[in-house]
Structures are given as C-alpha cells and as structure tokens.
Amino acid sequence: MEAKYGYIESISENNEVTVKRVDMLTDVNRPNGYRIEDLNQNETFKLEENMLYFVVYEVAPEMVDFAEFKKQAVESKLFTFTIVDGKLLVVKEQYLP
Numbered sequence: 557m558e559a560k561y562g563y564i565e566s567i568s569e570n571n572e573v574t575v576k577r578v579d580m581l582t583d584v585n586r587p588n589g590y591r592i593e594d595l596n597q598n599e600t601f602k603l604e605e606n607m608l609y610f611v612v613y614e615v616a617p618e619m620v621d622f623a624e625f626k627k628q629a630v631e632s633k634l635f636t637f638t639i640v641d642g643k644l645l646v647v648k649e650q651y652l653p
Contacts, residue, residue, distance in 0.1 A: 558639045561592075561650065562599065564629045571603040573629075573647075575637065580650070588653050592634065601637060601644045610648040617648055 562575035577595040609625035610617040612633075620628065625647065629635070638646035 560637045575599050608646045612649045612651050
C-alpha cells in the first residue's frame with residue numbers, strides 16, 4: 557500500500573484526475589506541526605465510481621459517492637491517494653487545522 561498526497565488540478569470528462577504532487581512533512585517549528593512541500597510534478601490517476609471517496613465536512617472526513625466527490629474536489633483541498641498493487645482505491649481529503 558502506498559499513500560500519495562496532492563492537490564487536484566483537474567478531472568477530465570473520462571474521469572482522469574491530474575494531481576499536483578506534494579509531501580506532508582512533520583515540522584515541529586510550524587504552529588500546526590507540519591509543512592507541505594511541493595514535489596514539482598503532476599501525476600494522473602483514473603477515477604472509478606466504485607472507489608472509496610472521503611471529503612471533510614467541518615473537521616471529520618465523510619464517505620461520499622462519486623458524483624458528490626467530483627463536486628467537492630477543488631484545487632485548494634489536499635487529498636491522500638491510496639494505491640494498492642498499482643491501483644488507486646481510496647481518495648480522501650486531508651483535514652488541515
């Protein structure tokens with residue numbers, strides 16, 4: 557299992573998501589305890605309706621269907637993309653305090 561962080565740049569009509577890749581690193585010198593570092597690369601994933609999608613409402617992530625995810629997936633939100641055996645299975649918005 558591999559987790560990748562990123563910001564959604566776009567979702568195409570054929571449900572390919574382009575992600576601006578970042579790392580979320582622990583940083584005790586920051587007020588929130590972490591920093592986000594741009595990896596200066598984009599990656600594309602294929603989205604499927606039967607995957608698991610989570611978005612943050614208030615402070616807790618909630619599972620949503622594919623249509624709702626596409627409405628909520630905006631560039632300013634950080635997401636975790638969970639990949640198992642080379643296949644994207646879970647997309648989860650990362651809560652940022």
